[in-house]
Amino acid sequence: MRWAMDQIPxxxxxxxRIAKDRFxxxxxxxxxxxxxxxxVYDRNLSEFFQGDDAVVEWLNNTxxxxxxQHGRSLRRYIETVWPDFDWESSYERFRERYLPLCKIELLQETRAREMLARMVVETGTSTLYQAMSRxxxxxxxxxxxxxxxxxxxxEVYHFEAFEEAFVRYKKEEKLSRSEIVKILYARLKEINNEDVNIAYEAxxxxxxxxxxxxxxxGFAKKYYPYKMAIKMFMRPLGINQHAENIIASTLQPAFRILGI
Ligand SMILES: [Fe+2]
Ligand SMILES: [Fe+2]
Structure with missing residues (x-):
């Protein structure tokens, strides 16, 4: 691991300063x-990528x-600032409703597609924490x-590791650019979906x-790193840097309309 929880002061x-900040x-x-x-995801993904030892080893050990550690370090932060919050029982409520949605059948149909979905998830998390840091x-x-x-x-490292595997599987499966766009678009519509909703209710x-x-x-408007998001989002398309920059600036307003 690149850092340890005990390094966080x-x-x-x-x-x-922050205890009143409910948001x-x-x-x-x-x-x-x-x-x-x-x-739970680790178990499902390890099963799905069985036989690809490098991927499975990386999933389990990194x-x-x-x-x-992200989850635990955030939990510790929450319990330090809001000691009255009962994290454990709230989490139990979340897990109860969320686990039935984490079935292996709900992964994408092929490995390249699943890697693509993983890249979108890591794009979402890396940019969200970047916004939180700002x-x-x-x-x-x-x-x-x-x-x-x-x-x-x-999260950016995770993105890159999934990308490496994606590139490999994309060739194997001969996934075309238009298919990639379709999957990306479908995944984009799913961002901010059920998991957040269930966690919020819990x-x-x-x-x-x-x-x-x-x-x-409102928070996203002010803090979300749209450029970073769009650039990562387009990476699976494998287009050159110059075209990427042009498309990134055209896509920016679209991302805002989608509310992310
Ligand atoms: Fe994470
Ligand atoms: Fe991650």
Whole structure:
């Protein structure tokens, strides 16, 4: 692992400064729930990629421990700032509703397609933590800024590892560019979907989910790294840097309309 939880100076968090920030609280709880459930995904993915020893080894020895560390380090942050929150029982509620959705049959039909889906997920997480780091910077909360930056970097490494395997399987399966676009588009529509919704409900806040999503959109407008997102999103298409830059600037408004 590239970093360890004990490097995070939790004792230096200025709790007073952020304890009233319910938006931050909700975001961190949702992220911690989803991250810590990576064990289930690891099992499903390892089964799906059985026989590809390099991928399975990387999933079990790098990807899963890192994702779990994201979840645990966020949990510790939450419990430091909001000690009254019962993380455990809230997480139990989340797991109960979420696990039935994590079936292996729900993975993509082929390995190249699944790797592509994984790349979209890592694009989502790396950019989200980047936004969180910017938000923490504005709040003048350096501990969260550092933690979010570390997690965001890990997610970029994950993206790159999945990309390597994707390139390999894409050739094998002869996946065309138009098929890739179709899959990307379908995945894009699924972002901000069920897992976030279920995690949100499990927290048990009074405010309804739609109101929370509106808050997220306001946050995204200000902090979301759209350029980074679009560039990563287009990487599977394998187009050259120059064309990528042009398309990235045209796609930016579309991303905003989608509310991400
Ligand atoms: Fe993660
Ligand atoms: Fe990741």
């Amino acid at each position: 939790y004792e230096e968090i200025d709790r007073e 931050l609280f909700k975001n961190l709880v949702i992220a911690s729930f989803i991250e810590i459930t990576s064990d 990807w899963e421990p890192e994702e779990l 938000y923490a910077h504005d709040l003048n909360e350096p501990v969260l800024e550092e933690l979010a930056t570390k997690i965001s970097r890990d 927290i048990g806040e009074d405010e309804n989910y739609e109101a929370f999503i509106q808050e997220v959109q």
